[in-house]
Amino acid sequence: MKKFDRLNIGAHISIGGGLDKSVLRAWRIGCETIQIFTKSNAQWRARKLSKDEIEKFKRELQKFQIYPVVVHSSYLINLCAPDKEILKKSRDSFIQELKRCESIGAICLVFHPGAHLGKGEDYGIKKTAESLNLIHERTPNFKTLTVIELTAGQGTVIGYKFEQIRKLIDLIEDKNRIGVCVDTCHIFSAGYDIRTEKGCELVFKEFDEMIGIDKIKVFHLNDSKNELNSRVDRHFHIGKGKIGKTAFHFIMQNPEFKDIPKIIETPKGYNDELDIMNLSILRKLAKT
Numbered sequence: 001m002k003k004f005d006r007l008n009i010g011a012h013i014s015i016g017g018g019l020d021k022s023v024l025r026a027w028r029i030g031c032e033t034i035q036i037f038t039k040s041n042a043q044w045r046a047r048k049l050s051k052d053e054i055e056k057f058k059r060e061l062q063k064f065q066i067y068p069v070v071v072h073s074s075y076l077i078n079l080c081a082p083d084k085e086i087l088k089k090s091r092d093s094f095i096q097e098l099k100r101c102e103s104i105g106a107i108c109l110v111f112h113p114g115a116h117l118g119k120g121e122d123y124g125i126k127k128t129a130e131s132l133n134l135i136h137e138r139t140p141n142f143k144t145l146t147v148i149e150l151t152a153g154q155g156t157v158i159g160y161k162f163e164q165i166r167k168l169i170d171l172i173e174d175k176n177r178i179g180v181c182v183d184t185c186h187i188f189s190a191g192y193d194i195r196t197e198k199g200c201e202l203v204f205k206e207f208d209e210m211i212g213i214d215k216i217k218v219f220h221l222n223d224s225k226n227e228l229n230s231r232v233d234r235h236f237h238i239g240k241g242k243i244g245k246t247a248f249h250f251i252m253q254n255p256e257f258k259d260i261p262k263i264i265e266t267p268k269g270y271n272d273e274l275d276i277m278n279l280s281i282l283r284k285l286a287k288t
């Protein structure tokens with residue numbers, strides 16, 4: 001196998017048939033890194049991962065040189081849920097997911113900071129911070145980072161402005177355990193104009209001043225089907241949506257972002273063709 005310069009690009013891959021099955025799937029379409037769910041993302045219940053399955057998964061990763069592993073948490077989790085029962089379920093479930101991540105050697109667990117459901121943004125930020133502090137306390141010395149994904153700001157979700165992420169991180173006791181995931185579709189939908197090179201420079205400068213560029217642990221590279229500031233989360237193929245190619249060129253070419261995993265979560269077709277297309281566009285943008 002010829003060794004190319006690593007661009008750290010990858011895709012969200014299904015674990016259907018077992019965790020280990022995802023690796024060959026990822027390699028076949030040209031991934032260098034991988035993002036997975038470790039359980040069904042629409043159910044609270046999680047199947048136990050056997051030692052054997054974990055070992056097989058790690059062997060496959062080694063064999064195909066796929067790293068690092070990024071995990072996305074279940075969509076059901078709401079770490080600022082006003083309902084006590086849902087909040088408890090969310091926290092317990094997050095701890096379980098973090099344990100799974102640690103056992104498979106994932107570098108991070110990406111999650112959405114939650115929806116306050118009418119209680120207000122300050123409430124949402126405080127509650128999410130409280131949840132994260134509790135989660136960190138119950139999982140001492142874990143290596144897997146908890147990584148906050150910037151959201152599109154749909155409905156009552158929090159975390160769609162850099163200021164909110166700053167406020168949230170300020171309330172976290174162990175800041176070394178926290179990172180941020182920049183989803184290009186989400187930030188664009190939330191009003192950050194990354195359509196031009198100048199726009200990208202300004203947005204990432206603001207990010208650096210507000211949060212710190214070193215906090216970016218994952219990129220989700222998705223174009224957007226909807227307009228700037230639409231507050232609607234609809235992913236689209238790289239360079240073919242309302243964002244356009246420039247933002248992806250900017251990220252792929254930036255030496256500061258070189259080692260950060262860049263995951264596509266673009267629409268998939270009936271086979272892998274569309275993932276292959278999107279990854280090859282990124283590869284091209286990195287080189288030209």
Ligand SMILES: [Zn+2]
Nearest residue numbers: 072111112149
């Ligand atoms: Zn996400």
Ligand SMILES: [Zn+2]
Nearest residue numbers: 149183220265
């Ligand atoms: Zn995303």
